[in-house]
Amino acid sequence: MxxxxxxxxxxxxxxxxxxxxxxxxxxxxxxxxxxxxxxxxxxxxxxxxxxxxxxxxxxxxxxxxxxxxxxxxxxxxxxxxxxxxxxxxxxxxxxxxxxxxxxxxxxxxxxxxxxxxxxxxxxxxxxxxxxxxxxxxxxxxxxxxxxxxxxxxxAVPFFIDSTYLFYRKDLLAKHGLRTPRSWEELLHTSRTVQRAGDVETGFLWQAGVSESLTANVTEFLADAGAEVLDARGRAVLGGAEAERAFSLMADFTAHGVSPRTVATYKESDSQDAFANGRGLFLRNWSYAWVNASNPKVSRVAGRIAATSRPGFEGTGRSGVSCAGxxxxxxxxxxxxxxxxxxxxxxxxxxxxxxxxxxxxxxxxxxxxxxxxxxxxxxxxxxxLRAAGLRLVARPVQTPYYPQVSKALYTPANAVVRGSLSPAAGVRAAREGLRTALEGKAL
CATH class of the missing domain: 3.40.190.10 (Periplasmic binding protein-like II)
Structure with missing residues (x-):
């Protein structure tokens, strides 16, 4: 043939x-x-x-x-x-x-x-x-x-990218705080250190209108136990689990733990802010360690550590990383x-x-x-921590993945900016996914 x-x-x-x-x-x-x-x-x-x-x-x-x-x-x-x-x-x-x-x-x-x-x-x-x-x-x-x-x-594997929670170990030690074991604890810890005036931002991540946000959304949904596509490639996003993930993204900016400008951030923006000492926590890919730990380019070198991402309280799920x-x-x-x-x-x-x-x-x-x-x-x-992560794939099993990704990051960004409620964001994402999978989306 x-x-x-x-x-x-x-x-x-x-x-x-x-x-x-x-x-x-x-x-x-x-x-x-x-x-x-x-x-x-x-x-x-x-x-x-x-x-x-x-x-x-x-x-x-x-x-x-x-x-x-x-x-x-x-x-x-x-x-x-x-x-x-x-x-x-x-x-x-x-x-x-x-x-x-x-x-x-x-x-x-x-x-x-x-x-x-x-x-x-x-x-x-x-x-x-x-x-x-x-x-x-x-x-x-x-x-x-x-x-x-x-x-x-x-494709034949070469190297992987995994995501981690990078953090200021010096500031946690100063306040007698442990590394957060849940997103709820991270919100509380961030506000504690921010109120003390020791750091400008609690949590830096990537919520700009791009593939960077799709990777974050994939992780938050996995943290909550929500699926995007089923085994047959059909859109199944919805329910309380998905809304919990979208609500967390809204909480970061609504409570001032993440700056409003995070809705424009990609990886380099959040990495630079962390290396310049503006953040307590950073979610980013593994390569961020090389930059943040280099005293030639980072103001926080020697004062940081890395661990796996936390999960939601009561789920028993943590250590999730998007498979990049x-x-x-x-x-x-x-x-x-x-x-x-x-x-x-x-x-x-x-x-x-x-x-x-x-x-x-x-x-x-x-x-x-x-x-x-x-x-x-x-x-x-x-x-050293990579083998212990729970890698999750983005919904890439479709040739329409760019449109699928857009269907996720567009409403998620609106939720972060506060122009859509978490429930409305989930509904918009589900409808966008269905359109994308039909090959009708741009």
Missing amino acids: TLSRRALLTSAAGVAAAGLLAGCGGRNLDDLLAQAATVPREPARLTWWVSEIPSRRGAVVADLIIRAFERRHPLVRVSKINALSTSDGNRSAIATQLAGGSPQPDVYLGDTTWPAQFGHASLALPVETLLPSGFWDAFPAALRDSSTFGGSAY GWSNFVNPSSQELGAAMEFARFCAGSEVQRLLAQEAGVIPAMTSVLSGPQARAAGDPTV
Whole structure:
């Protein structure tokens, strides 16, 4: 069977079975998979679309990985294509290039929210049959969930991002307060320290109209025990649990624990405010530790700590983190499919995963590495705590995920700003989700 390339996120009308959406550009899928299953025995050249990987000790991490791969496969040479630094910008740029049938890059690094979109749009090779038996046992279940669409994986794990509660340990100690074990306790602790005049803001997070807020909403809903989509991909958001999550977001600003400007914040805004000493608590991704603990750029270095996010009182649920991160995708139009697939597998293997723990300011995707000597030597609390988190995937199992995300973050932002009640916000989100899943939303 041959498949023509479709524009990213177009209607599914006329699409073949989901498991065969491989971006073949008129080439036979079985032939492509056969080529990808064969490691080349002749010289080959690969291109890898990769953004800058945070480094702990100044090394260019991507170059270290390439050199390690070339030592293992001396006939293959890999060169980098520098990708954009933002997920949305990257998605647009790479989708445009691949939709034109370009054979390069052979492998591209992409967000964990992309697999369904790129698989549906025929911009990524289905790799499930190209992975060894038991492959996914080495990685968090949420990562497999987000990598899969229509019964096949379209991405190979590289590194994960997890979220944490960063806090001023010096201020908690000054007031004899413990690290909050619930959101209700965090609200009380924040007001206590704020009233004492020791900090401007209690809780910094990301409530701007963007994907950043969708990640937060996903976590708050999981904290409360609410679902967004069911196993069949239908919108099921609603009920007391969902309203509890939306009410918490409203409480942060209504009680002055978060500033009104949090409704414009993305990750960098909240991170900068925390590093400048303006916040008691910060919810952010693991990479925020590298910045906040660096005395060259942070006023609070040496006075902070990190722990898992709290939960709601009485639920028994805490330590929830949105499953973020980056995976490698194989371009189905690549002329070096065997080498490309081998490189993607190599990046998911133990050698590279240990290298990430030692050299990169990211969390390796392989679970066993998180308790290994490289992770312990790094001394990064976000790496050391990663294995104990409850990772939850965003509702990415649909090719209409950008519209689904918008259906969540738009009413949630209105709730934070106070222009919608929590109950009205949940209703608006549910209706928006249904429209998005029908492919009718912009």
